[in-house]
Amino acid sequence: MEQQAREELLDRGYSRRQLGRIAALVGGGMALAQVAGQAQAQSQAARGVAGAVRIGANECWTGPFPEATAAAARIVAEGNRYDPDDQRGMLLRTVAQTEGLPEDRILPWPGSGDPLVRSVISFCSPTRGLVTADPTFESAWRAAAWLEAPLTKVPLEPGKGLDVRAMLAADPNAGLYYVCTPNNPTGTVTPLADIEWLAANKPADSVILVDEAYIHFSEAPSAAKLAATRDDVVVMRTFSKLFGMAGIRLGLTFAAPALHDKMMRYDGRQVTGTLPITALACGNAAYTLAPQIAARRAAMIANREQTIARLNRHDVIVHGGSEANMIMVDWKRGPAADMQKALMAENIQIGRSWPIWPNVSRVTIGSAADMMAFSNAVDKIMA
Secondary structure (H helix, E strand, C coil), X not given: CCHHHHHXXXXXXXXXXXXXXXXXXXXXXXXXXXXXXXXXXXXXXXXXXXXXXXXXXXXCXXXXXXXXXXXXXXXXXXXXXXXXXXXXXXXXXXXHHHHCCCHHHEEEECCCHHHHHHHHHHHCCCCCCEEEEECCCCHHHHHHHHHCCCEEEEECCCCCCCCHHHHHHHCCCCCEEEEECCCCCCCCCCCHHHHHHHHHHCCCCCEEEEECCCHHHCCCCCCHHHHHHCCCEEEEEECCCCCCCCCCCCEEEECCHHHHHHHHCCCCCHXXXXXXXXXXXXXXXXXXXHHHHHHHHHHHHHXXXXXXXXXXXXXXXXXXXCCCCEEEEECCCCCHHHHHHHHHHCCEEECCCECCECCEEEEECCCHHHHHHHHHHHHHHHC
C-alpha cells in the first residue's frame, strides 16, 4: 500500500493494526472469508454437490448465451496477448452505449465481491459506519466487522424493499449506505424514488452503494442514472446471475471518476486493469442481447410462479414481492437448516437461512426441471 494511501486511512481514524487488515482484504479477498464464521455457510451453497439439483447459490440454471460463449471461445486463440483488439475498451464502449453512461464512469471487475468490500474500506471508518438491510448480502457486514467500523442493520419486512428512511434514521452520519435491489436473499425491489430520497437527504459526504446484481431479472428502473449524474452514488452490476457467467468472474461499477479513484488508491488499478480476455469478450457479446435477456427473464418468472403455486399447496409461507431468481420460504416447522438437510437427502441443494429469519430458506429458481424436482421433493417431505 502506498504511503499516501496509508496516511489517508490514518487520517480517517484507522489504526496501524487496521491498516494490516485492509491490506489483507484488498490484497487477497479470501482473508475476509477466513475471519467470518458465517462465510462457511454462505460458501456451502456455492459448492455444487455432484449430481444434485443445484438451487442454492442464485446461479443461473444455464450458461452464457451462445453468442457470448462463441466470443469467449474465439478469443482463446489470442490468449498469448494481454488484451488483443482492446477487449477491455470494447466492453466499456458497449456498456456506455447500452446504459447511456459516460465511459469514464464505468469500471470492470472480476465479479462484484471486490468492489463491494473495497467500498466499505473506501467510505467507512471507525467513526463513519455502514448501514444495510437485514437480511441482505453479508460481504459488506463481514468487511465492516473485520475493519471494526460501526455496522447498523435495519430489519426488513417480509415481502418489502429496503426502508431507506429507517436506514438514515438508524445512523444519520454513516459513511456508506448499502442498498441491494433486488435484494439478496429476498428478491424484493427498493423503488428508485426511495433511493433518490436517500441521496437527497443523507450527509453530503457519505456514499450510497446500490447493488444491482439481480437487476436483469426485474423490469424495475436502474439507479444507473444516479451514478451518471451524482458524485456520491456507486452502482454495482455482475454477469454472474442472469448472464450465466458466475464462474467466469466479471462485474461492473458505475460511479464518478473521483469515487473510483478513492476505491483504487489502496492497491492501484491492478484488479480492474488485468481481467481475463475471455471474460471481457463474453461480457461484451452478452450485454446487448436484449431479446435473449428478456426471454431468459420470462423463463425464470414462469418457473418461479409455478414453484410458488406448488409450495402454496402446503402449510408454508412464501414471502411475496420477489423480482429475482429466488424466493424465501418459511417452512413453519422449525429451523430452516433442518429442511435444507431433508432436501439434500433427496438430492436437492437449496440455499441457507439468515439469523434474523432462522426458519426461512432462500431457494434459487432454476430450470423448469430443477423446480419440478424441488417441488416433488417438498411434496414427499411434507406429506
